[in-house]
Amino acid sequence: MPRTAAPAPALAGGDAPVTRLPGVGPAVAAKLAERGIQTLQDLWFLLPLRYEDRTRITPIRDLRPGPALQAEGRVRHVERLFRGRPMLKVTLGDDDGSLLGLRFFHFRSQQVQAFQPGRRVRVFGEVRPGQNGWEIIHPSYRVLGDDEGAALSDRLDPVYPLVEGLGPGSMAKLVRLALGQLPPGEVLELVPAAAWTGLALPGLREALLTVHRPPVEADVAALMSGTHPAQQRLAFEELLAHGLSLRRQRIALREHGAFPLPAAPDAVGALRATLPFALTGAQQRVLSEVERDLAEGAPMLRLVQGDVGSGKTVVAALAAMQAVASGRQVALMAPTELLAEQHLQNFQRWFEPHGVRVSWLAGKVTGKSRREALAAIANGTAQVVVGTHALMQGGVAFAKLGLVIVDEQHRFGVHQRLALRDKGLEGERVPHQLVMTATPIPRTLAMTAYADLDLSVIDELPPGRTPVTTVAVAAERRPELVERVRKACAEGRQAYWVCPLIEDSEEIEAQAAQTTFEQLSEALPELRVALLHGRMKPAEKQDTMRRFKAGELQLLVATTVIEVGVDVPNASLMVIENAERLGLAQLHQLRGRVGRGSAASSCVLLYQSPLGVIARERLDVMRRSNDGFVIAEKDLELRGPGELLGTRQTGLAAFRIADLARDARLLPQVAALAEQLLAESPAIAEAVIARWVGSAARYASA
Ligand code: ADP
Numbered sequence: 001m002p003r004t005a006a007p008a009p010a011l012a013g014g015d016a017p018v019t020r021l022p023g024v025g026p027a028v029a030a031k032l033a034e035r036g037i038q039t040l041q042d043l044w045f046l047l048p049l050r051y052e053d054r055t056r057i058t059p060i061r062d063l064r065p066g067p068a069l070q071a072e073g074r075v076r077h078v079e080r081l082f083r084g085r086p087m088l089k090v091t092l093g094d095d096d097g098s099l100l101g102l103r104f105f106h107f108r109s110q111q112v113q114a115f116q117p118g119r120r121v122r123v124f125g126e127v128r129p130g131q132n133g134w135e136i137i138h139p140s141y142r143v144l145g146d147d148e149g150a151a152l153s154d155r156l157d158p159v160y161p162l163v164e165g166l167g168p169g170s171m172a173k174l175v176r177l178a179l180g181q182l183p184p185g186e187v188l189e190l191v192p193a194a195a196w197t198g199l200a201l202p203g204l205r206e207a208l209l210t211v212h213r214p215p216v217e218a219d220v221a222a223l224m225s226g227t228h229p230a231q232q233r234l235a236f237e238e239l240l241a242h243g244l245s246l247r248r249q250r251i252a253l254r255e256h257g258a259f260p261l262p263a264a265p266d267a268v269g270a271l272r273a274t275l276p277f278a279l280t281g282a283q284q285r286v287l288s289e290v291e292r293d294l295a296e297g298a299p300m301l302r303l304v305q306g307d308v309g310s311g312k313t314v315v316a317a318l319a320a321m322q323a324v325a326s327g328r329q330v331a332l333m334a335p336t337e338l339l340a341e342q343h344l345q346n347f348q349r350w351f352e353p354h355g356v357r358v359s360w361l362a363g364k365v366t367g368k369s370r371r372e373a374l375a376a377i378a379n380g381t382a383q384v385v386v387g388t389h390a391l392m393q394g395g396v397a398f399a400k401l402g403l404v405i406v407d408e409q410h411r412f413g414v415h416q417r418l419a420l421r422d423k424g425l426e427g428e429r430v431p432h433q434l435v436m437t438a439t440p441i442p443r444t445l446a447m448t449a450y451a452d453l454d455l456s457v458i459d460e461l462p463p464g465r466t467p468v469t470t471v472a473v474a475a476e477r478r479p480e481l482v483e484r485v486r487k488a489c490a491e492g493r494q495a496y497w498v499c500p501l502i503e504d505s506e507e508i509e510a511q512a513a514q515t516t517f518e519q520l521s522e523a524l525p526e527l528r529v530a531l532l533h534g535r536m537k538p539a540e541k542q543d544t545m546r547r548f549k550a551g552e553l554q555l556l557v558a559t560t561v562i563e564v565g566v567d568v569p570n571a572s573l574m575v576i577e578n579a580e581r582l583g584l585a586q587l588h589q590l591r592g593r594v595g596r597g598s599a600a601s602s603c604v605l606l607y608q609s610p611l612g613v614i615a616r617e618r619l620d621v622m623r624r625s626n627d628g629f630v631i632a633e634k635d636l637e638l639r640g641p642g643e644l645l646g647t648r649q650t651g652l653a654a655f656r657i658a659d660l661a662r663d664a665r666l667l668p669q670v671a672a673l674a675e676q677l678l679a680e681s682p683a684i685a686e687a688v689i690a691r692w693v694g695s696a697a698r699y700a701s702a
């Protein structure tokens with residue numbers, strides 16, 4: 001059928017509406033549309049979440065926990081029980097006497113009657129150890145007639161994402177019907193074959209058919225784990241689509257234009273000269289990259305990664321000076337008030353001697369001081385504005401915002417970063433953006449997840465730091481730690497005792513810290529102990545921090561509020577309670593509060609036994625390494641990139657089939673191809689994005 005619209009040939013009939021399929025009327029189409037499924041192509045690329053293997057029967061004695069299995073047996077016992085709620089227990093037996101228990105919590109009496117002793121039953125479900133032998137809770141099952149042949153499925157059954165109002169069976173049928181209209185391979189392909197044949201991957205048509213209807217002889221284990229070449233081929237295209245979409249955002253951003261902030265060696269040099277230290281080589285290199293970006297007429301969007309304590313703040317300050325020297329304002333946003341306050345103090349100390357006015361805006365700034373701050377921001381007398389989320393709220397208007405700095409950007413969403421940037425929108429021009437994070441991620445991953453950003457890495461710590469010694473200790477040994485704290489403080493050091501979130505409530509966290517504070521104050525009467533948590537008044541928090549920093553306080557009992565932004569070099573001991581509950585990134589951040597001075601520091605991870613496998617592994621990683629990048633690699637392995645990055649903050653939508661950790665080997669090729677397509681075949685690039693990302697391309701205007 002000839003068409004006139006330009007990119008359509010690539011869609012190969014896939015742009016036909018789902019109503020083209022038999023049995024799909026407006027009602028079904030509307031349900032599908034709610035999940036973004038409108039065309040045949042959307043159904044072709046609606047990939048199974050997983051598979052169910054009903055191609056064989058596993059003898060009861062060979063059943064194992066893991067993916068769902070199919071088994072068969074004859075009914076031995078049927079028992080109706082009431083344990084707080086009604087329950088049906090059915091026991092199946094094999095010819096060799098092996099038993100399999102089935103348990104149902106929702107059932108009708110009709111069902112009970114169907115389980116006549118002696119009847120053959122075929123069940124499918126996840127096996128777990130039960131009271132006597134294996135057990136399946138709520139299996140799907142079929143009671144077989146005595147002479148019913150044991151017809152087995154000849155393909156793995158795909159399980160599709162659920163669409164409200166359509167049963168799993170209907171979804172599978174719709175996809176099957178749509179696949180019937182799949183065009184020949186050469187019509188379906190968008191990407192030049194040379195790009196993927198080198199990776200030993202199949203063509204797109206074959207890949208789709210295999211993934212939707214895996215033949216019996218397919219490598220089931222590979223399919224279940226997502227490493228089958230057919231899945232890899234699709235993952236490749238999906239990664240490509242996301243890579244293209246992020247790069248396209250970057251191009252769109254650069255079309256905006258920005259006010260160039262030319263290098264200001266005098267002003268920046270003057271600030272540098274008053275710092276009590278020289279920049280490290282890594283800081284110098286990253287600063288030069290930022291300085292060069294700022295001088296351009298296209299907006300900078302640069303991510304600075306640097307391990308905890310690598311000195312990102314001062315680099316941000318020097319960049320801010322360059323903006324101020326051009327007469328533009330700078331906004332610095334931090335995720336917690338405590339961190340923002342530390343930045344405020346540093347920036348005031350650094351900037352005010354040079355006659356630069358630093359202002360403060362947080363949620364708790366109210367009344368007259370708020371009005372004054374807003375006025376100074378609006379008329380431009382506030383040259384550098386430090387604050388929290390409050391900065392991006394309505395009512396905050398900048399006179400001439402030239403640079404937005406977002407610290408610990410992983411705590412913010414993409415939208416929040418954009419909201420602050422848009423405060424500086426002037427005609428078509430936007431401010432430069434510098435985002436900083438102490439969550440280092442492996443480079444290939446960063447290139448994919450942050451393909452819309454330029455990346456700088458501060459890969460060197462300031463001199464004179466001694467690595468922190470980390471040990472993991474069972475909670476029963478808490479009394480020994482109290483003694484350790486006593487000793488460290490007697491030697492003139494300071495210590496942190498961290499009580500992390502036990503339940504998802506700041507209030508309960510605060511209470512736990514309060515209790516620990518009382519216990520420790522009693523056990524250590526000779527020490528000056530203080531408490532710090534998120535529910536305290538800002539002035540109180542600030543005062544406590546100031547006294548701890550000044551050395552007036554020796555032990556700080558705190559919640560994880562101290563995770564970011566607390567910088568007290570004399571503190572050399574940290575105890576973290578319930579460490580088994582924290583993720584690696586958070587443990588690493590917390591530990592970064594010690595080891596900031598020249599004294600040898602230690603971190604004690606207190607855990608509740610027994611430790612789970614992953615928790616044990618996490619604590620082991622912490623004991624073995626102080627390197628944020630090593631820890632991030634491990635975190636990626638243990639948690640997967642979704643959690644490590646949070647789709648929230650990367651602008652990556654959730655993947656259908658790709659997995660950044662599993663498919664990392666594809667990433668270099670994907671990156672190269674994305675660059676090539678955007679440069680040489682933008683129409684193909686658009687078609688790939690439409691096919692995979694489509695309406696999910698939510699962040700069209702980063
Ligand atoms: P982070 O990268 O974790 O944000 P900070 O910017 O808070 O680190 O810096 C950590 C500490 O190191 C601060 O006390 C800071 O003043 C100090 N610092 C930063 N750069 C240097 C340097 N080049 N030499 C010595 N100390 C430095």
Ligand code: MG
Nearest residue numbers: 312313407565
């Ligand atoms: Mg920092």
